[in-house]
Amino acid sequence: MNDPKVYDAIVVGTGVSGGWAAKELCENGLNTLVLERGPMVKHVEDYKTMNDDPWDYPFKGELSRADKEKYHKQLRVGWAPRDDVKHFFVNDLEHPYQETKRFDWIRGYQVGGRSLIWGRQSYRWSDIDFEANKKEGIAVDWPVRYKDITPWYDKVESYIGVSGQALGLKQLPDGKFQPPMELNCAEKELQQALATNFEDGRLLTIGRVAHITEKTAEFEGRGPCQYRNRCWRGCPFGGYFSSNSSTLPAAERTGNMTLRPNSIVHEVIYDEQQKKATGVRVIDTVTHEKIEFKANIVFLCASSMASVGILLQSKSKAFPNGMGNNHDQLGRNIMDHHYQLGASAKVDGHLDKYYKGRRPNGFYIPRFVNLDEKTQRKDFLRGFGYQGGANRTNWSEMVAEMGYGKALKEAILKPGGWEIGMTGFGEMLPHHDNRVTLSKDKKDQWGLPQLDFDVEFKDNEYKMREAILEEAAAMLKAAGFRDISTYDNETGPGLGIHEMGGARMGHDPKTSVLNKNNQLHDVPNVYVTDGAFMTSASCVNPSLTYMAFTARAANHAANQFKQHKFS
Structure with a gap:
């Protein structure tokens, strides 16, 4: 069936990018259809586990054996999903993909996408990042x-x-910062040690995190963080940013948004005569109907790999290998960040101190290598940073092996000593042969080709990982901490959950998919503003950059529309 209405714009996806595209387009007066492949999640109303405690679950939140099978790839991340939040992660049996080489694709299919479960770390890029490829x-x-x-x-x-x-x-x-959260005493000790013992400018600061810490008028309908650290269940206070609590309500307030969940976009429609996209093809996951929606502008914000998949499936006489793929650039240069390696230690002292609340944030150590001649490394390009934190350990450490009765009860009430740890996030280079393609023979339950990942770390990444471990241990040692141990877990691209690339920006249509405004070189009324547009990866969390580019692209599209460039 075809919807006869012609929208000004269609936005595919409702995560951090889709929410911003919807907000900016609607606030610019464009009649916008927002399509989400997953079910509706209403702010507050549908956060069904937001106030639960560990004892509300049979296994204190651990998944049953049956659920572990359903989420067998999502569980590779190690800390998710759990029983209190599994509904915000995909069922891997229902949403399979192929791995020519291991790729850990962590996904959330619902209104709000992964904005409900993201880590919220928010850092700007610098010209060091934007200029690195050229230099x-x-x-x-x-x-x-x-x-x-x-x-x-x-x-x-x-x-x-x-x-x-x-x-x-x-x-x-x-x-533009809200007041920072506080470091605790053990973190401040490491902060002082870095300032005293290293001459390369390395430092420790509190993480920059998308949480309101001071309520002001511009945060309509949102309140400050309550330090519950139950963020990934959905925050009823709106303390952290999500599409559901912020951008989608803003778009709805304009009266210009039509939000349609349960709608799998699998193709962008191309008109040969008009030489532009005219809409999208959708499968309704409830009725199984196939529907076409028409619009003058299409924004792909489905998540980086999903948007690439949609473009690869959008074949026509003009684009037999996928929309915008006449030079075989689509699906290439896939990147992520290093993850699952770092170091930890025990901290003596501070036994008279504790902390208040459950701070949903840690410390951050910004990049300090390959910034200038003084910090230059010969063994690898680019750099890395660290996220970490300190806390007082579990009471069980204080329980004597033979403790019972009164002694056990007293020990349970005493917190253990302090521990501190950090995890490295390193930049991955955009290798041309790290790619995603459409499977030739594997289809999903909707009859659509599955994505097949052929992505791996290469020599530069492995050399950097060695440095990440060495420097983490060196910093803990410089602070005088004891029982230092490093870890480097089995991992691969994807596990950092910062997957990006596949439809990169560039100057030349022969070597890139998008122009400087996030438009397809060959189809200017199609914009891609999720992580697919990334030309390199930096070493900082990318979501803030996705949102900034999306806001910029949506305003560009609105201006073009008002000048009748797409009609």
């Missing part, structure tokens, strides 16, 4: 620089609420 002769040059994105970082940070501390670092530009 080093790696892949292709970004068609933008920091000055192009600065006003959009400002806009996004001011709207979503990012708490953090200004540092004046060239590699980590300061932003």
Whole structure:
């Protein structure tokens, strides 16, 4: 069936990018259809586990054996999903994909997408990141620089609420910050040790995180963080940014948004005569109907790999290998961040101190290598940073082996000593042969081809991982901590949950898929503003950058529309 209505714009996906696209397009007056493949999740009303405690679950939140099979790939991340939040992660048996090489694709199919379960760490890129490819002769040059994105970082940070501390670092530009959360005593000890013992400028700060810490008027309908650290269940206070609590309600308030869940977009429709996209093809997951929706503009925000998949499936006479893929660039240069390696230690002292609340944030150690001649490394390109935290350990450490009765009860009430740890996040280079394709023979339950990942870490990544471990241990040692141990878990691309690339930006249509405004070179009324557009990866969490580019692209599209460029 066909919907006869012609919308001004269609937005595919409702995560951090889709929410921002919807908000900006609707606030610019465009009649916008927002399509989400998963079910509806209403803010507060559908956060069904938001106030639960561990004892509300049979296994204190651990999944049953049957559920572990359903979420067998999602569980690779190690900390999710659990019984209290499994409904925000995909069932891997129902949503399979292929792995020529291991790729850990962590997904959430619902209104709000992974904005309900993201880590909320929010950092700006710098020109060190935007210029790296050109300076080093790696892949292709970004068609933008920091000055192009600065006003959009400002806009996004001011709207979503990012708490953090200004540092004046060239590699980590300061932003529009809410008051920072507090470091605890053990973290401050490490902070002082880094400042005293290293001459390369490394430092420790509180994480920059998308949580409101000071209520002001611009956060309509949202309140400050309550320090419950139950964020991934959905925050009824709206303390952290999600599409559900922030951008989608803003879009709805305009009266210009039509939100349609349970709608799998699998193809962008191309008109040969008009030489533009005219809409999308959808499968309704409830009725199984196949529907076409028409629009003058299409925004793909389905998540980086999903948007690439939609473009690969969008075949026509003009684009026999997928929309925008006449030069075989679509699906290539897939990246992620290093993850699952770092170090931990025990901290003596501070036994008279504790902390208040459950801070949903940790410390951050910004990149300190390959920034200048003084910090240059010969064994690898680019850099890495660390996220970490300190806490008082479990009471069980204080229980004597033979303790029972009164002694056991007293020990249970005493917190253990302090422990501290950090995890490295390192940059992955955009390798041309790291790619995703459509499976030739495997289809999903809707009859659509599954994605097949052929992505791996290469020599530069493995050399960097060695440095991440060495430097983590060195910093803990410099602080005088004891029982230092490093870890490097079995991992692969995807597990950082920062998958990006596949439809990169660039100057040349022959070597890139998108232009500087996130438009397909060959189909300018199609924009891609999730992680697929990334030309390189930096080493910081990318979601803030996705949102800034999305806001910029949506305003560009609205201006073009008002000038009748797409009609």
